[in-house]
Amino acid sequence: MGEAFGLYKMGDDAGLMPLIDVANVACGFHGSDFNHMRTTVELAKKHGVKVGAHPSLPDLQGFGRREMKIARDELANCLIYQIGALKGFLEAAGMKLNHIKPHGALYGMAARQEEMAQAVADVADIFRVPLFGMVGTLHEEIYKARGHTFIPEFYADLDYRDDGTVIITREHDAKDPDEAAAKCLRAVTEGKVTSVNGKEVTVGSATICIHSDTPNAVAIAEAVRKAVAPYLDAA
Numbered sequence: 001m002g003e004a005f006g007l008y009k010m011g012d013d014a015g016l017m018p019l020i021d022v023a024n025v026a027c028g029f030h031g032s033d034f035n036h037m038r039t040t041v042e043l044a045k046k047h048g049v050k051v052g053a054h055p056s057l058p059d060l061q062g063f064g065r066r067e068m069k070i071a072r073d074e075l076a077n078c079l080i081y082q083i084g085a086l087k088g089f090l091e092a093a094g095m096k097l098n099h100i101k102p103h104g105a106l107y108g109m110a111a112r113q114e115e116m117a118q119a120v121a122d123v124a125d126i127f128r129v130p131l132f133g134m135v136g137t138l139h140e141e142i143y144k145a146r147g148h149t150f151i152p153e154f155y156a157d158l159d160y161r162d163d164g165t166v167i168i169t170r171e172h173d174a175k176d177p178d179e180a181a182a183k184c185l186r187a188v189t190e191g192k193v194t195s196v197n198g199k200e201v202t203v204g205s206a207t208i209c210i211h212s213d214t215p216n217a218v219a220i221a222e223a224v225r226k227a228v229a230p231y232l233d234a235a
Contacts, residue, residue, distance in 0.1 A: 104168060117141075154205040
């Protein structure tokens with residue numbers, strides 16, 4: 001959330017915020033800026049929504065959804081810079097940083113490239129908050145090995161490969177809300193999802209992600225929340 005920049009708008013944050021419990025807030029390198037960060041934090045506070053940092057590769061033009069080569073120490077510095085900025089706005093609002101979840105291409109790289117996952121863990125050593133990620137990938141393996149709380153997540157509006165990783169696209173298409181809700185319900189109750197090739201793969205679902213830039217994100221969020229409502233207290 002909070003992925004607008006200057007006068008450019010992205011996503012219906014006001015419509016989504018009442019439907020969620022936790023927001024991944026952009027930190028300026030794929031979307032957002034100082035004004036939008038503060039506005040998003042204040043909107044989250046108004047609705048009692050916890051805020052996590054959603055830092056990116058330095059790729060504003062590509063919305064953080066293009067991979068790049070970057071060394072572990074440089075990436076750690078890049079993430080510290082972004083998370084520190086958001087943390088300042090959280091402190092101004094009397095809120096705490098809830099978690100860290102890398103954005104876009106960085107998220108995918110950290111799932112399969114050890115140096116990238118280690119850099120994320122290096123930063124978590126500083127901020128001491130949980131890390132969101134995918135089960136069965138380096139997210140789970142390295143974050144846990146480094147002593148960090150790992151929160152497995154499921155994607156309502158992305159497709160899955162046969163290896164259980166998500167397919168990250170530059171732009172997100174609208175999804176059928178009922179189909180997304182059914183997919184999420186199965187992930188919560190069975191821990192499974194069907195890949196694009198029809199394979200049954202194991203997934204985690206302690207938290208469910210919906211992208212604010214998916215065209216019908218609000219409708220998806222409404223349907224998903226209704227479907228998983230009976231399981232929220234047990235989460």
